[in-house]
Structure formats: C-alpha cells, structure tokens
Amino acid sequence: MxxxxxxxxxxxxxxxxxxxxxxxxxxxxxxxxxxxxxxxxxxxxxxxxxxxxxxxxxxxxxxxxxxxxxxxxxxxxxxxxxxxxxxxxxxxxxxxxxxxxxxxxxxxxxxxxxxxxxxxxxxxxxxxxxxxYPRQDKAPDRRIGISQHSLRNDPACGDVWHLAFDGPRTSVLVIDGLGHGEEAERAARAGEKAFALSPFASPILALEDMHHAMTGTRGGAVAVAQFDGDALKFVGIGNIGACVIAADKSRGLASHPGIVGGQYRKAQAFDYAQVSGQLLIMYSDGLQSRWNLQDYPGLVHRHPAVIAAILHRDFCRGRDDVTVLVIALEAAHA
Incomplete structure (x- = not known):
C-alpha cells in the first residue's frame, strides 16, 4: 500500500x-x-x-x-x-x-x-x-502521524512525503525541494514519483533514481528510511532531520551534504538494529532542530499524530514549508 x-x-x-x-x-x-x-x-x-x-x-x-x-x-x-x-x-x-x-x-x-x-x-x-473509521472497517489503526503545512498557506508545498507498507515492512520518504512554492514542489514531486515506482528497492538505488528524476529541477534534500520489522536502514542527502527515539534515549540518523537533482557525493546507507518499539521522527528544516521529547513528560507514549502536532505547534520556524512525520516502529502491520 x-x-x-x-x-x-x-x-x-x-x-x-x-x-x-x-x-x-x-x-x-x-x-x-x-x-x-x-x-x-x-x-x-x-x-x-x-x-x-x-x-x-x-x-x-x-x-x-x-x-x-x-x-x-x-x-x-x-x-x-x-x-x-x-x-x-x-x-x-x-x-x-x-x-x-x-x-x-x-x-x-x-x-x-x-x-x-x-x-x-x-x-x-x-x-x-x-x-x-467507518464502523464496518475493522482494520487496526496505523500508528503514524503527519503534520505538513506550506508557507503562508500557499497551495504549492515544496515538502513532500511518501509512505509504503508491505506486511511488516515500511518505507518512508521525505523530500524538501529547495526554497518553496511551485518550483520547489515540482522538484519534490518528481522525486516522489520516482520513489513510488519501487519504494522497497535498495535506498541507495532509490536515491539514484530520484536524483535522475530531479535533475533539471531545483533539486532538494531527500531522506529514505526502511524498516523491516526489527532493523532500520536510513540514507539522507541534505538537511532532512531524522532520529529514532525510545522512552529513555534518542539517536540521530546521519545524513550527507549535497542536493539531490544537483550534486552530492556517493551516499552511504546506515543500519540501526533492534529499533522495534521505538519512534522514527523525520522532519524538514521548516522545523527547528532544538526540540527534545524529554521536555514533554510522557509524550513519547502518546499517539504519533499527537507528537507530530505538538512538534509543529512549538517548533515551526514560520518561514518555510514544514513537514513532521512520526511513525511507531512496530513488528507487524495489518
């Protein structure tokens, strides 16, 4: 899906x-x-x-x-x-x-x-x-949360996200097209379209496909995270923030400098083992990076949609498009 x-x-x-x-x-x-x-x-x-x-x-x-x-x-x-x-x-x-x-x-x-x-x-x-949900829909709720807003309510948004689910596997994309407005959105949508064709391909190959698709546009920052039910694989180019958070610890996920669709050095994917039961949070640079969930007692145990909304409310810079995506990494999805 x-x-x-x-x-x-x-x-x-x-x-x-x-x-x-x-x-x-x-x-x-x-x-x-x-x-x-x-x-x-x-x-x-x-x-x-x-x-x-x-x-x-x-x-x-x-x-x-x-x-x-x-x-x-x-x-x-x-x-x-x-x-x-x-x-x-x-x-x-x-x-x-x-x-x-x-x-x-x-x-x-x-x-x-x-x-x-x-x-x-x-x-x-x-x-x-x-x-x-409609009463006849008995499928369980997916514990994901997304808060995405364009600058000054512009119909065009230079941030794009995409989610794919396949049994226990989840693949996540966040793109921040350079700048904001229609041209930034065109760049980001070109990357999303390429990613959606094969969201569970190797993240390095997916990044290369998006790079080709975004060539000739403004380009942008891109991050891909793939969860297999236990471990997480992550690759990022540019300033998409990402971290994995447990109740008692937080790990930042490393990205490389560059612009997808422009120029970047060969990317490397990083593996993070045994992250089931933790939160994956990814966000564009429209959100300040100085937040800490430990400043909100108990928030880490709330629904990801609540977490995403609070981070947007309290840390939106107000001068760019902003995307906050929060996913509870769980062993299996219905």
Missing amino acids: NIGSSLTQVLVIEDSSQIGHARRTAQQLAEKNGFDSTDAGRVALVATELASNILKHASHGELHLRVLPRTNGAGIEMLAVDRAQGFDLQACLTDGFSTGGTQGIGLGAVSRQTEVFDVYADSRGAVLLARL
Missing part, C-alpha cells in the same frame, strides 16, 4: 461561528471519502465538540483535518490544537460537562464515538486527537 503526500487542512477556531463551519467541513470530508450518513454524523459530532472545547478552555486554536487512506476506504483524523495555559482534562472527559454551545456530551462520550482518541496537555497547551 502506498500513501502519497498531502497537506494538513487547518481550520482556525476563534469565534463561535466557526464551530458550524468546522462541523460542515469535517462532515463533507467524511462523506467525500465513503462514510455513510451515520458515520459522517459521528464525524460531525466529534468536530463540533473538539472545536467547542477549544473556545471553552483556550479561546482560540486550530482544528487540523486529514484523510487517512486505507486498503479499502479511508478514515478521518481531527486534531484540536491550542496554546492554553490551563486544561482541566478530567472535567472535560466527564459526560455532561458543557464545552459551551454544545449538548455538553463531554470528551468522554466523544472518545466512545471514535476508534482512536488521545490527549496530551500541559502548561504549553493541549492537543486532542480523534480518528474515526
């Missing part, structure tokens, strides 16, 4: 009138992706509660939407993101606790409407994750 790059859809929530817009947008997205009226109604209900919760305890924030492609059909991901100083999680999880302008069903009831629900909150703010 291949999943191609797409931007995170961001809805600003700072006024009660925007709750209805969030509800309609999420419901229409669900209907467009195969949800029946009952399941699309669940999406609408959850979107309403998440948006209302932002206004109640934070006064303003964002609702992030993403389609989750599946082997058959798709799911809908919603993340409520804010920078509030105080968040009474236990109260909000209580049924009947009104978040203002809603039936007061509480986030506890919302969690029962969703297939995946997770929260991380501290003095810097809160991120609430809800993932919904």
